[in-house]
Amino acid sequence: MPGSESAAKAAVRVRNLRKAYKDVVAVDGIDLEVLSGECFGLLGPNGAGKTTAIEICEGLTEPDSGDVELLGLRWKSDAGRLRQRLGIQLQETQLAEKITVLETLQLFRSFFRQGPGADAAIGVVQLEEKRNARVGSLSGGQKQRLALACALVGDPDLLFLDEPTTGLDPQARRQLWELIEQFKAAGRTILLTTHYMDEAERLCDRVAIMDHGKIIAQGTPRELIASIGVEHVVEFSTNSMALDLAGVRGMAGVRNVRSENGAVLLQVTELHRAVPALLEELGRQRVPLTELRTHSATLEDVFVHLTGRHLRDE
Amino acid sequence: MSKHPLFQLTLLRIREFVREPEALFWSMVFPIALAAGLGIAFRNQPAAVLKIAAVTPRLAEALRQEKLLDVTQLPPQLAEQFVRTGKVALVAEPAADGSVVYRYDDTNPEGRQARMLADQAIQRASGRQDPVTGSDRIMREPGSRYIDFLIPGLIGMGIMGNSIWGLGFAIVDARRKKLLKRIVATPMPKHYYLLSFLLWRLILLVAEVGVPLAFGALVFGVPMRGPALALIGMSILGGLTFSALGLLVASRVRTIEAVSGLANLIMVPMWVVSGVFFSSQRFPDLVQPLIKALPLTAVIDALRGNMLQGAGLAQMAPQAGVLVAWLVVCFGLALRLFRWR
Numbered sequence: 001m002p003g004s005e006s007a008a009k010a011a012v013r014v015r016n017l018r019k020a021y022k023d024v025v026a027v028d029g030i031d032l033e034v035l036s037g038e039c040f041g042l043l044g045p046n047g048a049g050k051t052t053a054i055e056i057c058e059g060l061t062e063p064d065s066g067d068v069e070l071l072g073l074r075w076k077s078d079a080g081r082l083r084q085r086l087g088i089q090l091q092e093t094q095l096a097e098k099i100t101v102l103e104t105l106q107l108f109r110s111f112f113r114q115g116p117g118a119d120a121a122i123g124v125v126q127l128e129e130k131r132n133a134r135v136g137s138l139s140g141g142q143k144q145r146l147a148l149a150c151a152l153v154g155d156p157d158l159l160f161l162d163e164p165t166t167g168l169d170p171q172a173r174r175q176l177w178e179l180i181e182q183f184k185a186a187g188r189t190i191l192l193t194t195h196y197m198d199e200a201e202r203l204c205d206r207v208a209i210m211d212h213g214k215i216i217a218q219g220t221p222r223e224l225i226a227s228i229g230v231e232h233v234v235e236f237s238t239n240s241m242a243l244d245l246a247g248v249r250g251m252a253g254v255r256n257v258r259s260e261n262g263a264v265l266l267q268v269t270e271l272h273r274a275v276p277a278l279l280e281e282l283g284r285q286r287v288p289l290t291e292l293r294t295h296s297a298t299l300e301d302v303f304v305h306l307t308g309r310h311l312r313d314e
Numbered sequence: 315m316s317k318h319p320l321f322q323l324t325l326l327r328i329r330e331f332v333r334e335p336e337a338l339f340w341s342m343v344f345p346i347a348l349a350a351g352l353g354i355a356f357r358n359q360p361a362a363v364l365k366i367a368a369v370t371p372r373l374a375e376a377l378r379q380e381k382l383l384d385v386t387q388l389p390p391q392l393a394e395q396f397v398r399t400g401k402v403a404l405v406a407e408p409a410a411d412g413s414v415v416y417r418y419d420d421t422n423p424e425g426r427q428a429r430m431l432a433d434q435a436i437q438r439a440s441g442r443q444d445p446v447t448g449s450d451r452i453m454r455e456p457g458s459r460y461i462d463f464l465i466p467g468l469i470g471m472g473i474m475g476n477s478i479w480g481l482g483f484a485i486v487d488a489r490r491k492k493l494l495k496r497i498v499a500t501p502m503p504k505h506y507y508l509l510s511f512l513l514w515r516l517i518l519l520v521a522e523v524g525v526p527l528a529f530g531a532l533v534f535g536v537p538m539r540g541p542a543l544a545l546i547g548m549s550i551l552g553g554l555t556f557s558a559l560g561l562l563v564a565s566r567v568r569t570i571e572a573v574s575g576l577a578n579l580i581m582v583p584m585w586v587v588s589g590v591f592f593s594s595q596r597f598p599d600l601v602q603p604l605i606k607a608l609p610l611t612a613v614i615d616a617l618r619g620n621m622l623q624g625a626g627l628a629q630m631a632p633q634a635g636v637l638v639a640w641l642v643v644c645f646g647l648a649l650r651l652f653r654w655r
Binding site for chain 2: 058059060080083084086088090092094095096098099103106107108109110111112134150154
């Protein structure tokens with residue numbers, strides 16, 4: 001079982017990490033602490049520095065400065081021991097196409113001293129039917145589950161998952177989420193990166209939001225959403241040019257008003273007051289409503305609140 | 315044993331290779347087909363019978379005494395046309411004064427040969443006696459034919475091509491697909507990965523050398539006069555050297571296009587100058603030391619020396635030295651330059 005030391009001990013401790021490439025600072029002084037048994041998410045848009053950060057933790061990229069401590073060990077002095085205890089899934093790895101699922105896992109299993117057998121790993125990721133199928137014949141979701149199985153054959157104490165569901169269809173994503181939830185339930189420590197806020201909200205105990213190489217907010221999804229002081233978002237559109245936003249802005253409980261693609265977005269604290277007030281205001285201005293939607297605030301709204309941009313603007 | 319990473323990695327190499335039918339074809343079947351084709355095209359033929367024409371029955375009769383001439387009697391105009399279009403090598407026609415006129419192209423060896431044979435036949439038919447008689451004793455020895463020259467060349471070319479393509483493509487493909495990076499993210503000792511390529515090459519070497527050798531020996535009777543152990547040792551050394559060269563080619567490149575270009579840049583000149591299809595002695599003396607220093611020349615010269623002249627390890631020492639030098643330099647450079655991502 002993971003967390004041989006006390007349960008509250010940090011499995012990952014990152015201090016003041018920095019990495020610059022020729023013309024970009026990919027990681028600009030980040031600090032992280034992932035507790036043992038926790039699922040921690042690095043959330044941010046493409047190019048925020050998530051992959052660089054996680055690959056430094058994985059010992060694949062050398063940082064310019066800063067310190068990484070995993071399970072109480074460091075890459076410089078304990079690389080061999082660390083490798084045995086980590087399960088890693090990289091973004092966009094293509095496993096050898098001509099090799100079967102079973103053969104792939106036997107290969108990866110041979111690299112580790114201990115861990116479940118290839119067949120057991122196939123069972124965990126539910127690829128029994130594809131046991132003898134070549135990797136090239138698998139669907140995107142099946143390939144991703146195989147990549148996950150490759151990360152599990154060493155019975156890791158710490159799992160690194162870099163964008164585990166990027167590019168998958170909704171059904172395959174849900175299937176993968178269920179698997180990751182099983183690992184969580186089994187008490188494994190997980191550090192994952194994602195640019196899907198729903199993924200982070202569903203899977204992660206705590207989240208760090210990254211943008212331009214920096215961590216701009218950190219906490220549980222609930223804390224982060226509460227931190228922007230907004231519980232709901234009201235989105236509406238009208239077919240009139242005459243709408244006076246000043247009136248809308250002045251309504252009680254409205255924190256922020258934005259126009260976006262012809263729609264207006266209000267961040268509000270109390271839905272039951274904001275919606276009637278909005279309808280009254282539009283009635284007063286004689287502007288007909290064509291669309292009205294409300295949703296509870298999400299991590300996406302947190303990101304928008306902090307940066308003025310969407311997670312997937314790029 | 316089956317759980318050892320080196321075994322699993324080597325198995326991966328073998329599986330990827332045998333499950334790629336094209337690779338199997340180009341490295342195994344193609345050289346055999348090439349050897350068969352060239353062996354047949356350049357087989358040493360018994361002296362060919364030459365087609366000539368005569369315009370009178372008397373001349374035709376005289377010429378038919380020579381067995382190496384195939385004589386047709388034709389009317390003058392047609393004979394003229396046949397010799398112009400190369401359908402016959404020569405036309406013999408009587409001149410007014412009783413002499414014979416030979417029409418033929420003196421830049422064509424067949425024409426010149428036909429002239430000699432025809433004149434000899436006519437002189438003898440007219441009663442010439444040769445002052446000295448000669449008799450023939452025919453020797454057709456294996457070892458001096460084109461196919462004997464070719465088989466060692468093809469073996470050398472095969473070892474080089476398969477090693478450079480095999481390592482170059484497999485490594486660059488794995489790097490491109492980030493499989494290399496994924497594999498170094500495991501506890502696998504890195505040298506196992508490179509070692510698995512060498513093991514795989516040595517296994518394939520058995521077929522790469524054995525198949526053309528067996529083919530040459532069985533179908534064309536190509537000799538193997540030297541000690542077999544020296545032949546095996548030289549093949550292994552060649553295989554290792556070209557694997558190191560392949561590793562160097564693949565050490566940094568990220569795309570298949572780039573590795574193809576680089577591999578061709580290295581191999582094509584050697585195909586031309588290292589004596590695969592024709593002797594490298596045809597190049598000027600000035601560049602001979604350079605040609606001799608190429609790894610393909612060394613492998614082919616050593617194999618030829620062994621198979622055709624019976625050279626043992628001692629006589630192959632210069633070539634072995636060239637190969638060892640290439641091996642050490644290429645492998646050392648490749649290790650320094652190699653990128654896992």
